[in-house]
Structure formats: structure tokens, C-alpha cells
Amino acid sequence: MKIFKPLRFPYGSKIHGAKLTKDSPIEYMPAPATVYVSVSQHIGAPALPVVNIGDKVKKGQLIAAQQGFVSANVYSSVSGTVKAINDIVNGLGQKQKHIIIENDFSDEEELFDDIKDLSPASIVERTALAGIVGLGGAGFPTAVKLAPKNPLDVLVINGAECEPYLTCDFRLMTEKTEEIYKGIKLTAKALNVKDIVIGIESNKPEAIEAFAKYDDVKVVALKKQYPMGSEKHLIYVTTGRKVPVGKMPFDVGACVQNIKTVLAIYEAVSLNKPLTETVITVSGKGVKEGKNLRVAIGTPFSEIIEYCGGKSSDTVKIIAGGPMMGKSLSHLDQYVRKTDSGILCLTAKETSLAEPSPCINCGICAKNCPMRLMPMYIESFFLAGDYGNAEKYGAMNCIECGLCAYNCPAKRALVQSISSAKAKIREMHKNG
Numbered sequence: 076m077k078i079f080k081p082l083r084f085p086y087g088s089k090i091h092g093a094k095l096t097k098d099s100p101i102e103y104m105p106a107p108a109t110v111y112v113s114v115s116q117h118i119g120a121p122a123l124p125v126v127n128i129g130d131k132v133k134k135g136q137l138i139a140a141q142q143g144f145v146s147a148n149v150y151s152s153v154s155g156t157v158k159a160i161n162d163i164v165n166g167l168g169q170k171q172k173h174i175i176i177e178n179d180f181s182d183e184e185e186l187f188d189d190i191k192d193l194s195p196a197s198i199v200e201r202t203a204l205a206g207i208v209g210l211g212g213a214g215f216p217t218a219v220k221l222a223p224k225n226p227l228d229v230l231v232i233n234g235a236e237c238e239p240y241l242t243c244d245f246r247l248m249t250e251k252t253e254e255i256y257k258g259i260k261l262t263a264k265a266l267n268v269k270d271i272v273i274g275i276e277s278n279k280p281e282a283i284e285a286f287a288k289y290d291d292v293k294v295v296a297l298k299k300q301y302p303m304g305s306e307k308h309l310i311y312v313t314t315g316r317k318v319p320v321g322k323m324p325f326d327v328g329a330c331v332q333n334i335k336t337v338l339a340i341y342e343a344v345s346l347n348k349p350l351t352e353t354v355i356t357v358s359g360k361g362v363k364e365g366k367n368l369r370v371a372i373g374t375p376f377s378e379i380i381e382y383c384g385g386k387s388s389d390t391v392k393i394i395a396g397g398p399m400m401g402k403s404l405s406h407l408d409q410y411v412r413k414t415d416s417g418i419l420c421l422t423a424k425e426t427s428l429a430e431p432s433p434c435i436n437c438g439i440c441a442k443n444c445p446m447r448l449m450p451m452y453i454e455s456f457f458l459a460g461d462y463g464n465a466e467k468y469g470a471m472n473c474i475e476c477g478l479c480a481y482n483c484p485a486k487r488a489l490v491q492s493i494s495s496a497k498a499k500i501r502e503m504h505k506n507g
């Protein structure tokens with residue numbers, strides 16, 4: 076068994092793991108009576124509904140078709156009847172079209188046909204057909220990443236799961252090792268690459284051991300350092316390649332895929348299943364019983380929390396995702412999307428509700444920024460409406476890892492400001 080040491084990047088921080096559900100095996104949560112399936116669960120154009128109100132659908136039936144190159148198909152996660160197709164403003168404040176399906180609990184399922192000739196092209200085609208997107212949170216359509224313009228020579232699998240609380244990838248790596256391995260091999264075949272490396276944080280020795288048995292996968296035991304799971308940092312520490320500012324992993328011959336994404340590729344190619352379920356962690360001290368759950372896409376967050384025994388009265392914040400990169404929900408009209416990785420119910424002891432105070436120019440945010448930015452300046456340019464200088468100071472290179480806000484003693488909402496600055500800069504360029 077050979078386990079490799081990573082290179083180091085000098086910035087970032089060591090943050091408390093709080094992996095409360097590490098020892099909870101993945102449970103299958105029965106699908107709810109009604110699912111609310113968004114047509115915008117990916118980067119790119121929303122999928123176009125191909126069903127009408129009153130239609131009977133099976134689990135695994137196409138209900139919204141991808142529109143254009145950067146988009147993704149959406150499938151029903153239950154069998155039943157389409158009750159409505161409505162715009163819903165979710166707990167993140169996003170107005171999205173949802174296809175609302177009443178479950179008839181007959182579990183009638185539609186699968187794809189077997190692939191007859193398993194070629195790279197047929198794997199890419201199946202990945203697109205199955206509606207697979209980057210399930211680490213990015214939501215970029217995976218088939219596009221599997222068909223890069225230039226040849227690649229290394230596939231990097233992201234098993235870092237460096238966000239506190241989240242344990243779904245860890246559980247999958249230990250419970251579904253063989254299926255993930257097969258998904259990795261299919262992905263490598265699609266990309267025509269021979270070198271495969273998987274980066275797993277060293278605080279997950281069981282997962283490291285599980286993958287170290289494969290001779291054709293190089294396992295790198297990553298230092299526990301946030302944000303180790305960011306694509307550019309992961310590529311550097313596992314391969315030594317630096318992705319220059321403004322460039323993408325394929326520019327240095329690499330493709331990064333997440334654990335859940337390669338598992339979805341295996342299920343689509345070998346089991347003929349479209350993407351209708353995902354695995355999430357439900358955690359935080361505010362939830363009665365934290366769990367790792369396999370859930371139907373479109374399941375209401377409220378029902379998932381109830382399934383875990385409900386939330387305690389001292390829950391002060393509910394987050395979709397991890398505490399660093401996840402987003403706080405303003406209400407619970409939120410439904411599981413392909414890219415979800417967790418639901419956190421946090422108590423006052425686990426999170427800060429303090430109001431921001433003026434910046435004291437301590438420089439801590441800049442000291443730890445893994446992208447070597449100066450978040451305090453970008454924020455102040457943004458607040459002054461000076462988007463040109465926000466761009467000049469590198470706003471577009473921010474990976475929104477949340478470390479600056481996490482470390483800021485004045486509790487400034489730095490990521491929120493930088494994220495809004497990025498949107499303004501994009502708008503500025505669009506309007507010339």
C-alpha cells in the first residue's frame with residue numbers, strides 16, 4: 076500500500092472539523108409525498124419542462140430538457156402526477172421554476188438502455204443524458220468537462236471534503252469504494268487519461284486505506300488545511316501543477332471531479348440510472364439526530380429535518396451546504412438540488428450572529444486568503460460602487476471559500492460583498 080505526501084500551499088487555515096456525523100452510515104430516506112424539482116440546478120441555461128400539469132410520470136423520466144451546450148437534463152425522482160409547474164422563491168432568495176410532482180408511491184422506474192459499445196464518446200453522451208453536473212457544489216455540466224478542447228493527462232479526484240460538518244463524501248468513500256472506483260475508471264476512459272490521483276484529507280484514514288488498495292490510483296493524504304478542496308489548490312498539492320490566474324484546470328492538462336460526480340457517472344453508465352437522488356449530511360447541534368442521507372431530488376428541507384427528529388428551539392441559523400461556502404436560508408421553502416451537500420441547523424454557540432463593525436485594518440483576511448487577495452480593499456471598493464478597482468484588486472479570482480469572513484474580527488460580510496462585486500463586474504463588461 077503506497078500513500079503519497081502532498082505538496083503544501085502556504086496560505087489558508089486549519090479550521091475545526093466538527094464532523095459530528097462521521098460514524099453515521101448512509102441511510103435511505105423514503106421519498107416524500109410531494110417533490111419540488113427545480114429546472115435550474117446547474118450552471119447554464121435552465122432546463123425546459125417537457126411535461127404538463129396532470130401528466131403521469133415515472134421515477135427516472137425526463138421532465139425538463141437541457142437547453143443549449145451548458146445546461147442539464149432534469150428527471151423525476153418519484154413516480155406520480157405533475158401537480159404544478161410554478162416559480163418558487165427559495166430560501167436563498169432565488170426565483171426558480173419548479174416541477175411539483177405528487178408521489179403515487181408505486182415506484183415505477185424508467186431506466187436507460189444498456190450501452191452497447193463502451194467508448195469515451197458513449198460515456199460522455201450518457202453523462203450528458205443522465206443530467207450529471209458537478210455534485211461538489213459547482214453544478215457545471217459534467218459532460219462539458221469530459222470533452223475538453225485540449226488533451227489532458229491527469230484526472231484528479233476530490234476527496235478532500237474540507238468543509239466542517241460535511242461527511243457525506245467520507246461515508247461514500249468508505250461504503251461505496253468499489254462503485255466510486257469504477258466511476259473513476261469510466262471518467263478516466265472518457266478523458267483518455269492514464270494518471271489518476273485522489274486527494275483525501277489525512278483526517279480520513281479509513282477512506283485513504285480504502286482507495287490505497289487500487290494500484291492504478293495514486294492516493295495523496297492531504298494536510299488538513301482549508302480550502303484544500305478548491306480545484307486549483309488540489310491540483311497543485313496533488314500534481315505540483317499551478318493553474319495560472321484566469322486559467323482553468325484543463326489549461327494545465329488536468330480535470331478535477333468530485334466523489335459524488337464519479338459515483339453518478341458509474342450509476343448512469345453501468346446501472347443505466349439518471350440522476351434522481353443525492354447524498355447529503357444533516358448536521359449541527361440544532362438537529363436532534365444528525366445523519367448522512369440518500370434523498371430524492373426535490374425533497375423539502377423541512378421534511379428532511381423532521382426525518383432527523385426535528386430542530387431544537389435554540390437553532391438560530393439553517394444553512395444549505397457547509398458553514399464556510401454554504402448559504403444561510405431565509406426560510407424553509409427549499410428543496411434538495413443535485414448540488415446540495417448538507418443541511419446544517421446551527422445553534423448560537425456554533426455560529427456568529429454579531430452585527431458587522433467597521434474594519435480595523437488588522438489585515439487578517441489578507442494574510443489567510445488562499446488566492447492572495449486583499450478582501451478588505453475589494454469590499455470597500457464594492458461598497459463605494461468602484462467596481463473597476465474591485466476588479467483591479469482581483470475580485471474575479473476570489474473562490475468564495477469564506478475564509479476571510481470566518482477570520483475577520485469585525486465580522487464583516489466580506490464574501491457577500493465580493494460575490495456581489497463579481498456580479499457587478501460581469502454586468503459592467505456585458506454592458507460594455
Ligand code: SF4
Pocket residue numbers: 440443444445446447448449450472473474475476477478479480489490493
Ligand atoms: S477573498 Fe475570496 S478567496 Fe480570499 S479568503 Fe475571501 S472568500 Fe476566500
Ligand code: SF4
Pocket residue numbers: 433434435436437438439440441450451479482483484485486487489
Ligand atoms: S479581517 Fe476584517 S477587520 Fe481585519 S482587515 Fe480584514 S476586513 Fe478589516
